[in-house]
Amino acid sequence: MSAVGWRGLTRGIRAAGETHRSRTPGCARPCHAAVKQLMTTRVRPQRARHRTGRRALRGLSCTPIRAAPVNPQGREVMRKLSCSLCALLVVSLLCAAIATASEPREVTFRTFDNVTLSADYHEPKAADPHGAPIAILLHMYRVDRTSYRTLVGPLHEAGFAVLALDLRGHGKSATPELRKRVEARDPKLCEEMHQDLRAAYDWLAQQPGVDRARFALVGASIGCSVALRYAVEDKSVDAIVCLSPGPKYLGLDVTGELPKLRGRKLWFVSPQKERADAESLAKLTEGVEVKVVPGDAHGTDLFGQVNGLEQQIAEYLKRAVGAPSDAIVYGSIRGEVYHLPGAGWIEQIKPTNLRHYSSAHEAEARGLRAAKSRGPQDKPPTKTP
Structure with a gap:
């Protein structure tokens, strides 16, 4: 952009009502500060690597932009604009917070x-x-x-x-x-x-x-x-x-x-x-x-x-x-014992009665004890007369 074009842009911004002396409401101060910083920052272009690029950069004006006092109407326009931008930012943040929960x-x-x-x-x-x-x-x-x-x-x-x-x-x-x-x-x-x-x-x-x-x-x-x-x-x-x-x-x-x-x-x-x-x-x-x-x-x-x-x-x-466990044991909501993975007794538990525990230690801390056998096949045979 040429120096003329850059200065024309800054005059347009000043005409919209921005001034370092304007009375900015508290809700608009973050937006006001950002705009003010943009308007008063000295542009320091990096040295171009190529000769053509260096010639192009010589046309840019690096003079800092200075805000000028404007009429009260311009200040009011900018105040409303700043408040609107801040309100939009707040609404966006709220929407993002609500979106963290899945849609039920x-x-x-x-x-x-x-x-x-x-x-x-x-x-x-x-x-x-x-x-x-x-x-x-x-x-x-x-x-x-x-x-x-x-x-x-x-x-x-x-x-x-x-x-x-x-x-x-x-x-x-x-x-x-x-x-x-x-x-x-x-x-x-x-x-x-x-x-x-x-x-x-x-x-x-x-x-x-x-x-x-x-x-x-x-x-x-x-x-x-x-x-x-x-x-x-x-x-x-x-x-x-x-x-x-x-x-x-x-x-x-x-x-x-x-x-x-x-x-x-x-x-x-x-x-x-x-x-x-x-x-x-x-x-x-x-x-x-x-x-x-x-x-x-x-x-x-x-x-x-x-x-x-x-x-x-x-x-x-x-x-x-706690954290996920690789040592889960199983029991019945109606029972007093727990079973290790693969135990035949687990298949005998009604699905709606089956409960999971993170470890044998956790099950024992809650009053359960280890099963004496792994399943019906391990039970000693019943003596017949």
Whole structure:
């Protein structure tokens, strides 16, 4: 570009209203600074390697561009332009953050007692030969799975396959009859919710690309109680995050169940006013961390008041479930023993009862013992009279 052309371009920019004396709003300062730097930078072309290139560069003017005062109308135009550019940048960043979570796939499945449940499934973000760890999210009473929408992204970025479930009587898992039971605060309804979690696991375990040996739960309020009671039955649960846990929500007592939890990692998050409940429950079992947060929000409402809580949960669960394992052992949800890979007993376990553990040590830490034989063929023959 010739010197005349370059100076003409700078005059056009100055005419648009840029001036080093303009009053720039705070939201536009980053954009203003970038434009100002561009307009006041001395161009220092590198020495051309060829004679023709050096002759061409002599025509360029390297005089620094100096901003000149302009009329108020020009400053207003540039202020609006700067604000618009900053707003566009913010929107772009937000869109990029939202895009980190996979687009959910709405799924349905049935429980053992014939209740149809609805859930959002977020598939693993990348293929892994070991499979992705799994996380099931359980909401509060009289809300639904959308209460976890801000947690899904961080969990997905941490590598989890995520299933956000509508418990029976809530969201899209509600029938007129179940809604009436929810409104009536029927304690038997909460007792039945462990079947919802069991059905959710059975569905999730059949999905490609998941690692059943790394299994986490997140519960809020009554969802905490459902998660804790289920984990007593299913020893393959590695970690549970509880938002606002309580001893007896809607008649669902967990104080007698917590001492049965062994070899798990639990994180209780409570506001200051609910601190006593969280700390009293933590004393009933091992491996519990308690985090007390400011404010008075309850359950998933903490997401709007505790800065960075979603990211902290994702990081905690990623550490808690651990790395993929090459030493997986197997057991039945109804059994007290575990089996090594290739054992004939594994084939005898009903698929919906089969559970995976990262190691023999993990299984033993949760109360299981090694099987005495590898399969029916190894059993000593029964004596006949």
